[in-house]
Amino acid sequence: MVTLDKLSKTYNKGSVLAVDKVSFEVNKGELFGLIGPDGAGKTSIFRMLTTLLLPDEGSATVDGFDIVKDYKSIRNTVGYMPGRFSLYQDLSVEENLNFFATIFNTTIEENYDLIKDIYVQIEPFKDRKAGKLSGGMKQKLALSCALIHRPTILFLDEPTTGVDAVSRKEFWEMLKRLKTQGITILVSTPYMDEATLCDRIALIQSGKILSIDTPQNIVDAYPDKLFAIKAESIYYLLNDLRAYTKVKGCFTFGEFVHISFKDKSATNEPELLAYLKEKGHKNIEIKAVTPGIEDCFIRLMTEETN
Numbered sequence: 351m352v353t354l355d356k357l358s359k360t361y362n363k364g365s366v367l368a369v370d371k372v373s374f375e376v377n378k379g380e381l382f383g384l385i386g387p388d389g390a391g392k393t394s395i396f397r398m399l400t401t402l403l404l405p406d407e408g409s410a411t412v413d414g415f416d417i418v419k420d421y422k423s424i425r426n427t428v429g430y431m432p433g434r435f436s437l438y439q440d441l442s443v444e445e446n447l448n449f450f451a452t453i454f455n456t457t458i459e460e461n462y463d464l465i466k467d468i469y470v471q472i473e474p475f476k477d478r479k480a481g482k483l484s485g486g487m488k489q490k491l492a493l494s495c496a497l498i499h500r501p502t503i504l505f506l507d508e509p510t511t512g513v514d515a516v517s518r519k520e521f522w523e524m525l526k527r528l529k530t531q532g533i534t535i536l537v538s539t540p541y542m543d544e545a546t547l548c549d550r551i552a553l554i555q556s557g558k559i560l561s562i563d564t565p566q567n568i569v570d571a572y573p574d575k576l577f578a579i580k581a582e583s584i585y586y587l588l589n590d591l592r593a594y595t596k597v598k599g600c601f602t603f604g605e606f607v608h609i610s611f612k613d614k615s616a617t618n619e620p621e622l623l624a625y626l627k628e629k630g631h632k633n634i635e636i637k638a639v640t641p642g643i644e645d646c647f648i649r650l651m652t653e654e655t656n
């Protein structure tokens with residue numbers, strides 16, 4: 351449904367390389383996640399695929415249409431929910447939805463079945479101005495507007511950024527339901543926990559794809575044993591772990607520091623414990639942990655930087 355072939359984008363006369371020869375494919379009915387931190391190039395990719403931005407190099411198709419030559423067909427085919435709330439703040443909930451239905455030459459009634467589950471949650475506020483809605487409600491309205499012309503592909507750019515945990519969970523449940531209706535979904539997010547909710551993900555950093563696979567395969571491919579370490583002062587712990595020559599990778603993860611050892615066949619923990627005690631650390635905890643997507647991302651990112 352979506353193919354990108356060495357797609358590139360620069361800004362400021364070529365001085366900012368935002369998207370660097372990105373290639374991937376999204377299959378019909380797939381929930382595909384573009385996962386990466388701020389500035390990774392996610393929005394630039396979405397804007398090119400939705401024909402709002404021209405690529406510098408490379409090509410891409412959406413539902414078989416070329417993003418440059420066939421831009422008009424793509425605009426009729428896709429639904430796009432941009433990262434920033436971009437509906438009309440001075441129009442009411444219902445007026446916004448009516449407006450989007452009208453410009454796509456359809457009506458709310460015609461496609462109500464598709465948005466029903468989402469829209470019923472904001473319908474009690476249908477006369478309220480969009481600008482006066484809460485974050486979660488704005489997001490539901492934006493999704494309803496992106497769906498009202500029954501798109502075959504939905505592009506959602508960071509739909510859950512700045513949204514509370516409950517609304518985030520509800521939102522992903524809505525996406526799963528939309529998937530069962532056969533809609534292909536491309537979603538971007540900086541939240542690593544959301545990556546596991548996608549069928550496949552592309553990890554992106556500085557405009558480059560680091561890995562593309564199912565979340566499980568990405569986690570399974572983690573090559574090292576991973577340990578979580580805790581002590582009273584995480585700051586000194588991190589410094590001392592960085593100075594310890596047998597440690598390979600080392601980064602903070604909540605109240606823990608995640609590390610792996612250069613020699614993965616050896617039993618390194620007793621020696622490390624002795625070293626940390628000698629450095630004056632108290633209440634030390636060392637435990638083996640299963641890597642998550644974030645661990646994989648950081649490892650790939652560090653490799654790329656090196």
Ligand SMILES: Nc1ncnc2c1ncn2[C@@H]1O[C@H](COP(=O)(O)OP(=O)(O)OP(=O)(O)O)[C@@H](O)[C@H]1O
Binds near residue numbers: 361394395
């Ligand atoms: N109009 C622009 N002019 C100059 N640089 C830009 C422009 N838009 C984006 N960039 C730069 O291109 C890079 C990629 O930005 P992009 O917005 O695509 O990333 P992103 O992953 O969506 O991050 P964010 O969530 O911060 O928008 C960043 O370095 C950004 O500063």
